[in-house]
Amino acid sequence: MGNSRYCIFVILMTQLPTALIQGLSLLSLNSAAPAIETFIIRSHQSRYGSLPSESNTMLYLTLAQSALVWGCVVGALSVSSVLRNLSPKNSMLFSHIVNIIAVIVSAPVAYFTASYESLIVGRFITGVARGLGFAVSMVIVADTSVRSRLGFFQSPFEACVAISAVLGAGLGHSEALGQPELWVWLLSLPGTTSILYIIAYRWIPETPIFLLRRENDLGAENLLRRLRAVDEDVAAECAILKQELIDESRRKSIPISSIFQAPDLRYQFLVTALTMNAMQLGGTQAILMYSNVMLLTAGVDSAYVTFVTMAINGQIIIAFPIFYLLEKRYGTKRVFVVGIVIASAGVLILTIANALQKTLPWMSYLAICGLVTMVFGLVVGPILTLQSLITELTTSSTRPTVVFYCNGIYWFIGAVTSTVFPYSFASFGAYAYVPYVVICFAYIPFGLFLIPETYRRTNRQIQLSIRTKSSLQLSEIFSISKRYKHSVSEGSDVGHVVE
CATH class of the missing domain: 1.20.1250.20 (MFS general substrate transporter like domains)
Structure with missing residues (x-):
């Protein structure tokens, strides 16, 4: 069983806009740093009538860069709350709305008001959208794709991030948008990717697991039929997902x-x-x-x-x-x-x-x-x-x-x-x-x-290996490492070999 074309569309429209936001916002200031430094100096001079010190300029520039990642911390910590109150699909929509707000604050507002503080705040809000979207996209793809192909369909996300980062670095060059008069357009680009998701939103479904949590078993099965490449009974996969949800209910709201x-x-x-x-x-x-x-x-x-x-x-x-x-x-x-x-x-x-x-x-x-x-x-x-x-x-x-x-x-x-x-x-x-x-x-x-070894292993086998390793001393784990090759060739699990 594999993913249908519709499933691939859902995965791409979940990953691609989020990945573009991740990459474009990451490397743009790396290349455009001279233009942003000029903006900071001009803003300080117009406001206070004097040039900022070299240390202050470095501080503001570093904050403009690092605020993006500090925002990601807040976004990451808000994932659980957002997913608890919104569906995965609407959580993704929420992250894109936050990103559009961030673009407005960090680009046109900062540029036309000559406020490097607005630039820093906008970059922080962009980070919130990045941290939230990063985790939500992972959950959606994991809950949508067929399990045996998760490794392949999760990986393009990072590839898209890297490619968009290259694009951001190139556009931030001093001969492109990395100029004191043009950087506002550079920081506005991530907003277009959020608009792309909003356009595709109506064709993106909820995840099968979300429907099962709402006790909509029939809806979940019908959705799985659309998400799978072959027209066959998906009752077995649905049963596995329901069993995982039963396990989840036993450990509901489990604290750290x-x-x-x-x-x-x-x-x-x-x-x-x-x-x-x-x-x-x-x-x-x-x-x-x-x-x-x-x-x-x-x-x-x-x-x-x-x-x-x-x-x-x-x-x-x-x-x-x-x-x-x-x-x-x-x-x-x-x-x-x-x-x-x-x-x-x-x-x-x-x-x-x-x-x-x-x-x-x-x-x-x-x-x-x-x-x-x-x-x-x-x-x-x-x-x-x-x-x-x-x-x-x-x-x-x-x-x-x-x-x-x-x-x-x-x-x-x-x-x-x-x-x-x-x-x-x-x-x-x-x-x-x-x-x-x-x-x-x-x-x-x-x-x-x-x-633990993951190649050609079911999630149950991987978890068995984790349970086995968790009961061993560090020296024992190292001593069984030579059995990996033998266990993999036989399609067994390391945990089976040890036991």
Whole structure:
């Protein structure tokens, strides 16, 4: 059983507008930073009759960047409340309405009133829409797609984010919309994607799980028939979903304290949190928001930094088909590990090359290679597997709670990084990369031994593996790692082998 064309349409119209908002708002100020800096200086001068100090200008510029991610923290923390009061479909609509408000505040209001405070506030509201839409889209796709193809249909979201980020970086160039008179149009672009969703809203259904929660079993079955590629009985799938809802009702409104009291749920939460935050802890937020500064420090000519940034982030065009082939052959968990290994080598090269750049000028080229390698590894691994692997590790009964807290942690780490990194990089230079080196290498054994195998496994088998691992000591988990290959070849679960 697979997804129908209608189901693919629903997934695309859920993911694409949200992904465009994620990407366009992320890299636009990276390239347009000089234009925004000019706007801040002019606004301060017209208001106070004097130029702002260099430290104040850097502070306002950093706040304009980091406010986006701090808003994501608020958006992520509001997901549970919004989904509880609205349906998933209407929750997505709400996030797009918030985004339109954000665009109005950050672009025309800020530009015509010469208010950098309005720019910062608007970027914060944009972040709220991003954090909310990011989680809601994950829930909708997970509850709509056939389970066996979740890995494939969740992954395009991150690909669309990366491609739209490249578009945002290019449009933010000083020869495009990254000019003091044109940046208002640059920040207005994410609003058009929300309008796209509003137009398609009437053709997007509620999710089958939402209908089952409303005890509309017949409506859920009829919807599943429209969402599946073959015209066959969907009663079995509907029965599975109903059983998951029964499990959910037993753990309804489960607090985080109860999760940490149950060994298997605690293990699921911790592994999910670490897996979901691999890209943030690996330095992705710093690269995406400050790559131009990093490249300038590495010796790249200022006329070309934006193009190099676009090329680095544009690797998604190459990485996605590679990921697809690897994911189809080996599963998301193993692709995650491969990506982490590549990223670890890249960040190590980047750190060494930056440290030696002043002594050996040719090291600037090696630094670029290191950054390219690092981003490629993060894209192939943690970024493209983000939603699919998280979905595989959780169930519909635990996903809302686990994703809620993990999503909050994800954006909080990103917000701290976006605020602190400019100052740490200015103070320590290449040594600011050292934490990312340590973290990336630490993720290799984590991915190999602590994440349960997901390839060709049902959710029940994955959860059995989680329960088995949660009852073992760390040394025992490492000792059974050699049994993965044998268990996978036989289609069994590691938990079965241990038991």
